[in-house]
Every structure is written in C-alpha cells, then in structure tokens.
Amino acid sequence: xxxxxxxxxxxxxxxxxxxxxxxxxxxxxxxxxxxxxxxxxxxxxxxxxxxxxxxxxxxxxxxxxxxxxxxxxxxxxxxxxxxxxxxxxxxxxxxxxxxxxxxxxxxxxxxxxxxxxxxxxxxxxxxxxxxxxxxxxxxxxxxxxxxxxxxxxxxxxxxxxxxxxxxxxxxxxxxxxxxxxxxxxxxxxxxxxxxxxxxxxxxxxxxxxxxxxxxxxxxxxxxxxxxxxxxxxxxxxxxxxxxxxxxxxxxxxxxxxxxxxxxxxxxxxxxxxxxxxxxxxxxxxxxxxxxxxxxxxxxxxxxxxxxxxxxxxxxxxxxxxxxxxxxxxxxxxxxxxxxxxxxxxxxxxxxxxxxxxxxxxxxxxxxxxxxxxxxxxxxxxxxxxx
Amino acid sequence: xxxxxxxxxxxxxxxxxxxxxxxxxxxxxxxxxxxxxxxxxxxxxxxxxxxxxxxxxxxxxxxxxxxxxxxxxxxxxxx
Numbered sequence: 001x002x003x004x005x006x007x008x009x010x011x012x013x014x015x016x017x018x019x020x021x022x023x024x025x026x027x028x029x030x031x032x033x034x035x036x037x038x039x040x041x042x043x044x045x046x047x048x049x050x051x052x053x054x055x056x057x058x059x060x061x062x063x064x065x066x067x068x069x070x071x072x073x074x075x076x077x078x079x080x081x082x083x084x085x086x087x088x089x090x091x092x093x094x095x096x097x098x099x100x101x102x103x104x105x106x107x108x109x110x111x112x113x114x115x116x117x118x119x120x121x122x123x124x125x126x127x128x129x130x131x132x133x134x135x136x137x138x139x140x141x142x143x144x145x146x147x148x149x150x151x152x153x154x155x156x157x158x159x160x161x162x163x164x165x166x167x168x169x170x171x172x173x174x175x176x177x178x179x180x181x182x183x184x185x186x187x188x189x190x191x192x193x194x195x196x197x198x199x200x201x202x203x204x205x206x207x208x209x210x211x212x213x214x215x216x217x218x219x220x221x222x223x224x225x226x227x228x229x230x231x232x233x234x235x236x237x238x239x240x241x242x243x244x245x246x247x248x249x250x251x252x253x254x255x256x257x258x259x260x261x262x263x264x265x266x267x268x269x270x271x272x273x274x275x276x277x278x279x280x281x282x283x284x285x286x287x288x289x290x291x292x293x294x295x296x297x298x299x300x301x302x303x304x305x306x307x308x309x310x311x312x313x314x315x316x317x318x319x320x321x322x323x324x325x326x327x328x329x330x331x332x333x334x335x336x337x338x339x340x341x342x343x344x345x346x347x348x349x350x351x352x353x354x355x356x357x358x359x360x361x362x363x364x365x366x367x368x369x370x371x372x373x374x375x376x377x378x379x380x381x382x383x384x385x386x
Numbered sequence: 387x388x389x390x391x392x393x394x395x396x397x398x399x400x401x402x403x404x405x406x407x408x409x410x411x412x413x414x415x416x417x418x419x420x421x422x423x424x425x426x427x428x429x430x431x432x433x434x435x436x437x438x439x440x441x442x443x444x445x446x447x448x449x450x451x452x453x454x455x456x457x458x459x460x461x462x463x464x465x
Contacts (some may be wrong), residue, residue, distance in 0.1 A: 006441075313435035
C-alpha cells in the first residue's frame, strides 16, 4: 500500500534550537560576530531549519554550489536545482575577519535569526550562475537582476534557527512535520501538491480537481513572498482561495497552507525545486502546468514539464497538464487533451484579461473566474503588487 | 571557480560486459540518451530511488505527533 514519501534525501531536517539552547545562544550573542541578512534569506534559513528544504542544513558550500549549478544535483547526487546561498561582501568578510570555523549570528533587522557554522567562504561567477540557473544573462529577467545585485562572496555551512521572521500569515503556515501528521490524520495516502502565485481562476480549479480525482487529497500551497509588480498580493491570494474552497471543494479533500519563499522565475529548474519542497511536505504528486515558474519568453511553454525526464530519482510523481478552458460546444470545462474544438467555441481563462477587468472594478465572465472569488478580490483596495 | 568540466569533476568508471554495452548502445539509438553512460546512470538512479522508497519509515514520533495535532487543532486544520 502506498504511503507518504520519505523526505528528500531520506531524512526530515530539523535545525531548530530547543528553548534551552536558544536561551544559551542568546546569552552568547553580544560576543558573537554578526552578519546582517535580507528578509528573503532569513525566511529561507527558517525553511532550512524546518526541513522544507531537506536535505539542506544550511547555505550551500562551494562543492554543492558548483554541483547544483552544473549537474542540478548536490555533490552526493541528490537532485537539487536552485542554489540556496548566503552572499556576503568581501568588505564585510575583511572587516569582520570572517574565516572557516567561525560561528556567526545571522541578523535580520536587529533580530537574531540563526547561528551559522562557517564551512566555506568562496567566490563565484554571477554570469555563470545566471546562465545555468535562468538560462539567460539578460538583466531584464527578475532572477538574473537579483543575482547581479548579490554580494561578491558566498558563505556555506550548517545553521541553527534561533527565531523566525515576523510572519503575518502564521495562521496559514504549516511545516513538513505538521503537514505529514495532518495528511496521516486525514487518511490521505496520495496527496497532490499545487504551486501557485495567483488568485485562482477556473483553469486552476479544474487542473486541481482533475488531479484530485486520482489522489486522496489536494495540498494548495501558494508562494508567499517577494513577487513582481502586477502579481496578486499575498493576502488577496489567500482570501480568494479560502472563498473558492468554502464554496466549491469537499471539506476533507483540500488543505491550504503557504510556502514562504521568493519566486526565482527559474522556469524548469524551479519546477523541480517546487516539486522537491512539496515532497518534503508529504506530497506524492505534483502538478506542473504550462510555463511553470516562468517569466517573459525565457522558457518554452512545456520546458518545465520536459525537465522531469532527467530526474528518475526525484521521489515525487509529476502530473502534467496543458491548458484548461470552457468549451461552448462541450458545454463545460475541458482541456486541450480532450476537446477537439477551437476558435470562438472556447473561452480561455486569460490572466491578462481577468487582471484588466479586476483593475477596472469589473467582474470577469463566470467562465473565467468564480464570481465569489472575483468579489473577494474586488473587496481589496489594491489587490496587485505595485 | 575551478575550470574542470563537470565530467572531470563528477564521474568515475565502472565495468560492464561488452555484450551488455552493445545491447544498450542499440537500445538508446534514436532516444534522448546521448551515451551508454547516461543511460546506465539514469537506470541506476531509478532503481536506487525505488529501493529507497520501499524503506519508508515514519518521520515523527508519537510524542511529536500529539504536539503537532494540538497546533493543527488550534489553527483549525483538525477538528
């Protein structure tokens, strides 16, 4: 009988300090070297500590970094496609006299987030990074632009979490240990994970429900974190999904919880990364649609599906979908894999059209978005990132 | 960063019987595999992953489970 998958790498990582250890570390803080980190990095340290990024135990060292860059695997051959790194400038390294073997405190806005046992301090080539991860060095690509702004050196090592970053969405935050207990309690043996950064339209709903037909449960896991202008705001996505689930999903079949990490827009590589993260949450399956984690025209529409053929050892089964739309002839929501019609017979749930209508305060056609969902979005003054 | 290629950095040699090598060479003709090594790597990864999948074990203790259930109830995920 099928059971939930083992965490990626075989073991669910836990790098969270106990309360007693936390107190001891906090007492030692005045003497420790401190490194300021960004909010995105601080949140990713939390993701490492709670096993969301298992098997990582800290930011990558140079061996793993190069292996991820060139082979899409950690040095021990475990699939891993997105470098999780800690960038620090040469000036900081020089001024603070940082060296391998030091234990430093990672600080965000004055708050100690984690302590880091430095294993490695190394240089890297930003263009190589961009070329391999994003398949472009074009700085118009939001991921490339971010890499180009990183500091010039990287630090690798294991971390221990002292405190998390302020989380306005605590109510929606579950860690892998919690989702695994939850899925077990619900009696789910197969769970399909759905990654999103959008409020749901009809196409999303039918993708999820089609996958749910073959699995015990659905794990809707929106990415909450830095996004690009024009994307839906985090609170809008969550409220919209709550409304959709309340009205249109079986109560015991869907779980909504967030993933706090930034979007990298790395297309195919990020699809693998997203699948690994959902495997850690306990998903057996993962939905990969058209242009997953893409931006602009940097990736082919189904490149994020094709890349899965390179990972027979991923440990989570991808479910590939093409496009879902309303067909006037079929009289229902269908996909391009089963509907022979085209042209005026079909109504596509276009994100661009939906967005334009919502900006004008109009309800999109019901074939594109559930009116209940649209009304929730319209109840926000500014539903989009500016 | 080192200038070694990934092949130099990451690969070693294992021996397989020549007839098996020939069989694989024929099998991968017209597929996406560009070498016998790539095919053998793929198959071995697949086999090892499925063996590891059979060795499943619970990732939490009874005690942890009870503590987690309390939080899940407080958040409304469990009744």
